[in-house]
Amino acid sequence: MRKMQVQGVHHITLTGADRQSSIDFWEGVLGMPFVFDQPNLDNPDEGHLYFDPGDGRLITVFTNETRKRVHNRTPMDPGCVHHIAFNVSQATFRQTVERLNERGIGHSGPKDRGFMDSIYFKDPLGLLIELASYRFEPPAGSSHAAVLLEAHRIRVERGDYNIAEIHLADAIERIVERSTGTLSDSRGAADPY
Known part of the structure; x- marks a missing residue:
């Protein structure tokens, strides 16, 4: 028996609400360029939007114009996603409170994680999002x-x-x-x- 060695995250796909709410959050709040758009090939009633989180990998969102935004917390049962964390620079991290506040987005405030700084808030559908910033740079050739x-x-x-x-x-x-x-x-x- 042999492993199937992975080499990084290819993409993460989330269930979104309507198309415009998804674009407004992923690109308009988090700054991820909207790079690709096509139907959900497994469900013709849905769209499939692709966003670049900054490392060339992808966050994709299934959209449906009949789904509405909700602000409840997504389930945290075993097997569910607790949160998704995105890397930001220290310069950006230092601006997050102000930039979330100006949009009226509730958040945790900055959290000291020892090796990184974090702040948490929910997307329009209740998924917990973390913006994280490392406090160190790895040596050249390391990670x-x-x-x-x-x-x-x-x-x-x-x-x-x-x-x-x-x-x-x-x-x-x-x-x-x-x-x-x-x-x-x-x-x-x-x-x-």
């Missing part, structure tokens, strides 16, 4: 996931409860030491003063 894995290992070694910025900084240092050679006799910390 956020690789840094988080190394930071997790450091956190566990030290018996700490959750990942904090010190774990991230130490993880980045370890990754750089493993991936980049040096002509120095020692890679240890030094005091040149």
